Amino acid sequence: DAGVIQSPRHEVTEMGQEVTLRCKPISGHNSLFWYRQTMMRGLELLIYFNNNVPIDDSGMPEDRFSAKMPNASFSTLKIQPSEPRDSAVYFCASSHAGGRQPQHFGDGTRLSIL
Amino acid sequence: SQQGEEDPQALSIQEGENATMNCSYKTSINNLQWYRQNSGRGLVHLILIRSNEREKHSGRLRVTLDTSKKSSSLLITASRAADTASYFCATDARGNKLVFGAGTILRVKS
Numbered sequence: 001d002a003g004v005i006q007s008p009r010h011e012v013t014e015m016g017q018e019v020t021l022r023c024k025p026i027s028g029h030n031s032l033f034w035y036r037q038t039m040m041r042g043l044e045l046l047i048y049f050n051n052n053v054p055i056d057d058s059g060m061p062e063d064r065f066s067a068k069m070p071n072a073s074f075s076t077l078k079i080q081p082s083e084p085r086d087s088a089v090y091f092c093a094s095s096h097a098g099g100r101q102p103q104h105f106g107d108g109t110r111l112s113i114l
Numbered sequence: 115s116q117q118g119e120e121d122p123q124a125l126s127i128q129e130g131e132n133a134t135m136n137c138s139y140k141t142s143i144n145n146l147q148w149y150r151q152n153s154g155r156g157l158v159h160l161i162l163i164r165s166n167e168r169e170k171h172s173g174r175l176r177v178t179l180d181t182s183k184k185s186s187s188l189l190i191t192a193s194r195a196a197d198t199a200s201y202f203c204a205t206d207a208r209g210n211k212l213v214f215g216a217g218t219i220l221r222v223k224s
Contacts, residue, residue, distance in 0.1 A: 004156070033211075043157075043202070043214040056211060091156055100144060100206040105156030 002026070004106035006092050012112045018080040021109045023092030024073055031098055034067055034077050035091040037108070043091075049075065050098065082113045120203055124219040133190040135218040137203030138183075144206050146179060148188050151200045151217070160188075160201075195224040 005024040013019055025032050033048040047057040052069045060067070064083070069075040079086055089110050093103040121136045137146070145164045149157040163170045163179045163186065170177045176189040190197055200219050204212040 042216045045211055045213070048211055093156075098210050100210060100212070102147060102159040102162055103157075103212065104159070107154075107156045 004092055004094055004104050006090075006106035006109055008109060009107065010110045010112075012114065013082060014114050015083055016081045017113075018078065019082045019086075019111060019113075021077040021090050021092075021111070023075045023077070023106060025075070025092070025094030026104055027073065029094035029096055029104070030072065031095045031101070032069060032075050033093040033095075033103060034075070035093065037089045037091060038087075046077070084113045087111055087113050120201070120215045120218040122218060123216070124221070126221045126223065127193055129193060129195055129222055129224045131193055133193050133197070133220055133222070135188045135201050135220070137186045137188070137215055139186075139203075139205045140184065143181075146177075146186050146206075147204045147212065148175075148177060148186075149202045149204060149214075151202065153199075157202065190220075193220075193222045195222050198222045 004026055007022045030051050034046040035043050036046055037043045044059055046059045047067045048055055049069045065079055067077045089108045091105050091108045093105045095101040095103045119138050127133055143165055145162050147162045148160045150160055151157045161170055161172050161175055161177050163177050165181055174191045179186045198221050200217040202214050202217045204214045206212055
């Protein structure tokens with residue numbers, strides 16, 4: 001069974017550039033989550049979708065961050081313009097039917113903004 | 115603020131010993147989950163315990179839940195070097211989403 005697939009695994013870019021992170025959830029899962037993990041703040045939920053619809057984006061830090069889910073098998077998280085403080089590991093996770101079910105995580109994108 | 119707080123922050127034991135990690139939370143929950151994260155990888159779900167359950171087992175894992183004390187513990191018996199990882203509890207107190215604690219770093223020495 002393919003798990004949650006994220007790309008790229010690593011991204012290094014300069015401040016001010018646009019960054020796009022991609023996620024393919026597990027087939028049949030209808031909830032998708034984007035998290036950010038840092039040493040200082042731990043694992044933070046940025047946004048989650050149910051049936052491709054954004055349900056809660058209260059964790060998105062600011063307008064520079066946006067997320068889309070155009071279909072059940074693909075989601076993107078975009079940062080524009082990027083800043084050094086956005087450096088973190090970004091995880092995508094998916095689950096059946098809502099945030100209370102066990103979540104399956106991808107291996108993350110390690111983002112470094114110089 | 116984080117809903118779940120793990121204790122201790124770090125734990126170092128010898129292979130074969132048992133490891134116990136604790137999680138405390140602040141508000142009512144429907145369920146509590148434990149996850150493991152190996153270095154450089156995503157989190158892996160270990161076990162889910164519902165608020166009306168007191169204990170649950172899965173292989174070498176034993177989870178307890180005390181809703182009166184708002185706490186849970188994860189016991190790993192007969193630990194192995196491969197158990198070296200960070201362990202997180204997650205609660206669903208804030209609506210239809212999980213909130214993760216800061217984690218316990220477990221090191222099992224061979």
